[in-house]
Amino acid sequence: MNSTKKEIPTCEVCQQPANQTCGGCKLVYYCSKAHQKLGWREGHKFKCCAFKIQYSDTYGRHMVATRDIKQGEMILKEKPAALGPKMTCPPHCLGCGKKLEPTKVKDIYDFYKCTSCNWPMCGPECEKADIHKAECKIMTDRKYKCNIKYEHVDKAEAAYCVIAPLRVLLMRDTNPRQYENVLALESHLEDRMSTPLYIVLKANLVTFVLQVLGLPFDEETILKVASIYDTNSFEVRSPDGSRKLRAIYVTASMMNHSCTPNTRHIIVGDDYNLAFIATVPIAKGELITATYTQSLWGTLDRRKHLRTTKCFDCECERCKDPTELGTYLGSIYCSICNGPGVFGTEKPPMLVSSNPLDEAAPWKCEKCDHFILSRQMFWGNNALSEELKKFKKDGPNGFEDFILKYSQTLHPNNHLVVQAKLALIKIYGNYKGYMLSELSDHLLQRKIDLCHDLLELADKLEPGWTRFRGTLLLDLQAALTVQTKREFEAEKLTKSGAQDQLMESMVLLQEAANILRVEPGMKEIIETKIQEVAQQLDTGDSNDDQ
Template identity: 75%
Template sequence: MDYIRREIPVCEVCQRPANQTCGGCKLVYYCSKAHQKHGWKEGHKLKCCAYKINYSEELGRHMVATRDIQQGEIILKEKPAVSGPKMSCTAHCLSCGVKLQPIQKDDQLDFYKCSSCNWPMCDVVCEKSEVHREECKAMSRKNYKCNIKYETPEKTEAAYCVIAPMRVLLMKESNPRQYENIMSLESHLKDRINTPLYLVLKANLVTFVIQVLGLSFDEETILKVSSIFDTNSFDVRCPDGSKRLRAIYVTASMMNHNCRPNTRHIYIGDDNILALIATVPISKGELITATYTQSLYGTLDRRKHIKINKCFDCECERCKDPTEFGTYLGNIYCSVCNSSSIDLVSEKNGMLVSTNPLDETAPWKCEKCGYCIQSRQMFWGNNALKQEINALNKSGPKVFEEFIDKYKATLHPTNHLVIQAKLALMQIYGNYKGYTLTELPDYLLTRKIDLCHDLLEVADKLESGWTRFRGTILLELQGAMAMQTKREFEDDKLTKAGAQDQLMESMVLLQEATNILRIEPHMKEILETKVQDLSNLLDSTNV
């Protein structure tokens, strides 16, 4: 009989037989907790992770799972290598990134200013922060004084374009190792160098660094830093909109893009630590991916956005599929074989799809009758409708309902513009003043539930797993379903057993939403309140 020889795991510290595996990477073993602690301090802390960075000619540097990763698992936590304000923005604090509010100074409104360089800040604490120290010294040495003044609440300032690149350049002396890490990232400067934005940066950013600050960098290096930011930075913002900045996370930047990614990320604490979370199970050897664009854009808009902002053409499976996994997110009804008398939600309706989704100039053809239109017609129509929906007054539901009804013969129920309108309606119904769950009439409560189901169907195809989008829909859906059950029970339309069954269904949805959203900043108390409210409702129907 042949025996398979099995290698016995040994302790990383003493090389004796071991059966305790590292809880992080699952790749090394220890014979005891004491040796695990010793191994961690002696260097395993720096190597312990569920991923590795590989390189290939096709993908460049990319992140690969070194073991099976569970859904909801935190793959990576990383501090920003550098952060700063967006190129052009309203007045924001250079230290904490908070949008600034003016204060009364000398009988007029203005911002608190750094006593050395005169940049708007929150207060003296932010003025003295470490993140502002080197740039303040560099500007003060040259007697530079920022001249930003308060004029209107939403006035944007182009002067902020110098801050983030300046911080990287100053690292060459203050933190050379981090400087090299950042400079090793892809820049795509050749693709950007002659764009209108970079012609402006040549005049403003380069002049500021060389002539105003007197730093010894050439034009190419300065513009390369700016291009590295544009290619690799993450948009960091608070849920309440009070803070917005851009930051580079060197390791997280190694992830490849996919229009249906297997991760999402959040930002934790004042240090803006990026936590990368697996939205679906990821198998050992599988690429770990993120999305560089909006998942609810159609293919035309997604690929254009990526090309302009990240300088490459996406060719993922979703982009190759003319139906976008059956959602038809970027498609419209055929005007020839569909008439106003046809059932507008029928799957038999003719749909215009691209004959080659990876070629923006390819014609679009009806799946049913073969009628074709040129790609430019799709671009024009799509852009016109985007402008229309973006211009809507978003304070109430009426305009969104009218938009959906107005274009029901052109835009099917899961077109990205209809989805945008439905998402707005889902958030208005049940949350806005005058439309809270207790205020909604029964027909609007039913409308909210239907909207949630429509959106959930799209989420399951495009953002499956533990995504923020899916978690938010589940949270809204369970609240509306619970309220509907409560009303039906109180009106004697439901028995006690029927109400209990429906509330348990709501509880299942809430538990899944909680699993997805509990790690999100500011969500803990909201979720706890939702669970308590639903538990109380269950108790009240059990009396």
């Protein structure tokens, strides 16, 4: 009988027996701390990660966990391979990416212009930025001058469509290895070539690169680069909203999409590093996924967005489920079953898609034979969405009226109702005239109820440590703390009861802290809130400064 010996791990550096694993990937062994440090310096730091890239006929290239990943763990942090303005946008600085404000010179408002190529910039320092050098040189050599002039602050300029693709094309000479990495990404050019946008790009971008700049590329390569950008880029923005760009991250592009992903991403630092954080525990061998759409959109809108912008049809578990994991996010009540007195207090049946993976499939009642055509759902969604957009976000009345007006039509979790509820949560407690200290007891309770409603939804659609859940917890904690103070002052609560409720508020705050500490600008805000609640617990009092 053949016996098998258990293989003894060996040190990555000296090949001697070892029992210490790398703390990052858990795949490499070392015999000592000294050799671990040596191995890190000699190259393991470039290979150490909790994932690997695989290929299959089902998923194409995708990312898989090579070990168990903890909730909240940073899986990947990556610098952008390419960075540039959106295809159409208000004037932005090509150096730092900041949205530009005009200056007044001799009664004329205009932007500072690069002294060489005439593109709008922040000033002399930005026109010397490394990211602008190659494009500026080629435009200057060809005697091209940008002609963007100030008209009004938010006027979108289509001229910016050439910048991001041009920066990738110029990498062929300035950074050939990175150029090849980007060109190896999926483009879906064949799906985009006949679209109205690419017909325009063929006339504008291709003409600019070939005729204006005289660069030695063929038409297909130019359009392929533009399509790679559209397929793979992430929107990146600064915390203050002054910079809104798009960037390509080569490794992150290997991550598959899911409408219920197990990661979230944040932008870290001024260099626009992209970091992915596990929102739930991820088991070894499990797919690591991100979302390329909005999780609070219904299936019709999500799948249409993915088909239009990313050129694929999502078939994740949520998309296949007519009820969207029991949330009914895209559903409306059946108008037949919801007639007066038909079901009494029983919740009436919903209209759900007869085939969620076919956008043309009719929507049928869960109980009776009533159905409507999918185009009617599209029309209804679009009409109500436009109605929502008209409401000013400085007051709650329009959103409250919307929810009441359609309470017999839309499920309480319908994505349009959810948008209205989100707007109300932001207004109550944060806007002039509706600060927490100014809210009536009724409106304070309304904010609390809305937070509970959406937290229940978050548990199904964005489970775990998601930004959506974290921000809801912050809002809920602040409202509960004020409510506790009021009830204590009205002698509805004893001092002991008030402290118990403050302790519950602290638990919510600690969970929010676990989720949001890594978000830009949030660490200091959360620590201040924790100190405030801790002080209230120590004194047995609660102040109203939330």
